[in-house]
Amino acid sequence: MIRAVVTLLISSGLSILIALSFSRTNPPTGQDWALSFAFVICSWVAAWSASWVADLVLPKAQTRWLVPTIFGLGVIAAWEAYVRTSAIPVVLLPSPSEIAAKFVATLPILKADFVQTILRAVIPGWLMGSGAGFLAALVCDRNDFLRRGLLPLGNLVAALPIVGVAPILVMWFGFDWPSKAAMVVVMTFFPMLINTLAGLNASGQMERDLMRGYGADWFTTLIKLRLPAAMPFIFNALKINSTLAMIGAIVAEFFGTPIVGMGFRMSTEVGRQNLDMVWAEIAVAAISGSFFYGCLSLAERRVTFWHPSYRR
Amino acid sequence: MKRNLLPILTVTLAIIVMWYLACIPMNAVLTTPKIAAAGGGLANTLAYSWNEVRPVLPSPHQVAREIWNTVFAVAPWTIKSLVYHLWITLSSTLVGFIMGGLLGILLAISIVHTASLEKSLMPWVIASQTIPILAIAPMLIVVLGKTGLPDIFTKASISTYLCFFPVTIGMVKGLRSPDVMQQDLMRTYNANAAQTLWKLRLPASLPFLFASLKVSVAIALTGAIVAELPTGAVAGIGARLLNGSYYGNTLQIWAALFVAAFAAAMMVWLLSELEKQSLKRMGAKP
Structure with missing residues (x-):
């Protein structure tokens, strides 16, 4: 339990920090690819540990659907955030919101x-x-x-x-x-x-x-x-x-x-x-x-x- | 095996006979005028139906001759040789197979050791296979091609994606196959997780691993062939198929198909030999 919460706090804290540092260098240039890669990893870990915490806290009947859903939403959010921050060209990887619009x-x-x-x-x-x-x-x-x-x-x-x-x-x-x-x-x-x-x-x-x-x-x-x-x-x-x-x-x-x-x-x-x-x-x-x-x-x-x- | 030999031979023979018979109506569109010109009769019908240059359905001996011509009658490292094309396809198959196998084993080990990973990751591992990956292969190939990775890795990525799933599923089952008694014994030895994995779980999972690998290697080959379709059909079994279909060269398609089938059967056979050997070394009863 403690491990789960600590992982969640650290990873989401790190992702927020990186996201803040990105918003200062707006628009994204794609120069700092290492940072956006770290961001993807952090937000993925955050999504995973969120589903981990949910698994431990919520009653068993709900976790069967909720845990994978939280995890999936976290991955999609990380994808969207990565596309927005890394200036990756749309011919390589469009963001989920663009796909949904299309x-x-x-x-x-x-x-x-x-x-x-x-x-x-x-x-x-x-x-x-x-x-x-x-x-x-x-x-x-x-x-x-x-x-x-x-x-x-x-x-x-x-x-x-x-x-x-x-x-x-x-x-x-x-x-x-x-x-x-x-x-x-x-x-x-x-x-x-x-x-x-x-x-x-x-x-x-x-x-x-x-x-x-x-x-x-x-x-x-x-x-x-x-x-x-x-x-x-x-x-x-x-x-x-x-x-x-x-x-x-x-x-x-x-x-x-x-x-x-x-x-x-x-x-x-x-x-x-x-x-x-x-x-x-x-x-x-x-x-x-x-x-x-x-x-x-x-x-x-x-x-x-x-x-x-x-x-x- | 010996008991099954006669039925297998009978069925194979029946298929070949049906194949020869099917050549007559299938090729009728092309052969009817020629047969009429030659004066008709059974002998002419058979001769023309089974020896068309660009048949709708080639007869077995034509396919055999084409395979002989492209495998044995030409130097193996020229563009005309099927051996060359098979090697191109097999190399990306093997790279993808190894990467997918390793990925599958790693995923299975982490799933077995972390309870919450099973709940969060496992549904997505299963969902990943409802996406027809072979269908989106062309896009992946084009996109990955732009990232500047070597060609073989972009092709192998399709095989990797297809391969990891059976290995993950099989290995999760296999790593959990030691019963409670054996796990308790490990605990009384004061073994940590790594030691339990290395000394108990991995050896116990070997039969499951080999069963999964046999499935994987077959779909890895399929993945490699499909991955070759969008790259402009330069080389490889997939390229031969696409070329043959563009130019209506049916013999080329059939020959490529049979060679690919032979390669798939050989790989599965090799794996099952390896399985036999390793299980024997581990003391399984023959």
């Missing part, structure tokens, strides 16, 4: 890109790829020969740089969203296959013997026992796939695209040195990615409420 100003463009990339490519591709992987896993489960052949192959493919297939798919399916959705399907298929197969084997021998004792056939055993037991694995694959799907769709846009889409916008705006626009696009990707992930976590909690990691 975000609000270009909402229609961002929305069009969101529809093109997320709604047309990521989500359908994610659904199809995960669905196909799941079905393939069921087929493999019925046919042991196929399983023993496909599983090592799937493990191999999981280690391959699959994004490299993007140019081929763009060539086959054209420049518009079908090629991006196809890319997402290819990227999400194997993680789902491998995880579902692992999940289907997760139920214990004892439970399976019990099902056999009840005279349950393969399908009933699947529905009542093995699929519920496989759910943590399946959700794990869905979560991995949600990130992979975003990457696949955006990277495929680098290889040819109509003049809309998040990947297209990023690569062209970098060329035009509009870094604030690129960061606004990144914000869209981060927000929708986190939202996607959050929804999956909620659904996982609902479906696998029995899992030990959710017990209190």
